[in-house]
Amino acid sequence: MRTSKRPLRADAQRNYDRILAAAGAAVAAHxxxxxxxxxAREAGVGxxxxxxxxxxxxxxxxxxxRDRVETLCAKAADLAIAPDPGAALVSWLHAVVEHAATNRGLGASLMPDTGEGDPALGETCHAMIVQAGGELLARAHDAHAVRAEVTVRDLLRLVGAIALATEHDPDGAAEAGRLLAIVVDGVRGSGTAEG
Incomplete structure (x- = not known):
């Protein structure tokens, strides 16, 4: 999302959106x-x-x-009303691991040691993800769908480790999904069914 106060003209907004989409795809691929x-070429702009x-x-x-983090947070908000809190949390974790796997160095490139950019961006985005996941986890805890001692930071660390471990796999997304399924089995509450 743009942070400037002045709204863009419709054609400028379309260009902005196309550039952002093309950049997201390029980061995922390269x-x-x-x-x-x-x-610029993929976005159809100069x-x-x-x-x-x-x-x-x-x-x-x-x-x-920022756009990807906002998408994850919106997904968490959508899932917050799902009838099965455990399944909602798992669905969101799959979205987070996919996000992490497609970042391809994005988070590391935004670290404040470069002296460029917004040094608070990483902290702000991380806080947004923790908040969004924390709400889903609280519902899952209430439903006894996850072990009581599991924290949202635990889950995010595990997802980050999975993304890092599968970053260079030829089929990294599938491997990340498989590893996440193992992790999910480990964090399930005693009241959940096997499977």
Whole structure:
């Protein structure tokens, strides 16, 4: 999402959205070193248009990261009303592991040691994810669908470890999903069915 106060004209907003979508796909395919020229070409805009919206690679990466985190939070909000709190949490964890697996170095590239960009972005996005997951986990705890001692930070660490471990696998998404299923079995509450 844009953080500027002035709304964009409709055509400029379309360009912004297309650039953001192309950048997300490029990061998923090639990592954070994806070609800005290729991103502009895929978005159907010129390099000057890309740089008008995103003056640096860092600014573009921040927008991609923020957009993905907002999508995860929206998914958590949608799942918060699901009738099965345990299944809702598992569904969200699968979305988080997919997010982490497709980041391809995105989070690391936004670390504050580069001296560029918004140093609070990572903290803000992390807090948003913790809040969203925490609400789903609280419902799952209430339903005895997960072990009482499991915290949202535990789950996010496990998801992060799975994404890191499968980052270079030829079929990383499938392997990440398989490993997440093992983790989910380990965190289920005693009142849940086997399976």
């Amino acid at each position: 990592g954070t070193d994806a070609s800005l020229e290729e991103i 390099s000057a248009t890309l740089h008008r919206h995103f003056p640096s690679r860092q600014a573009l990466l921040e927008a991609v990261f």
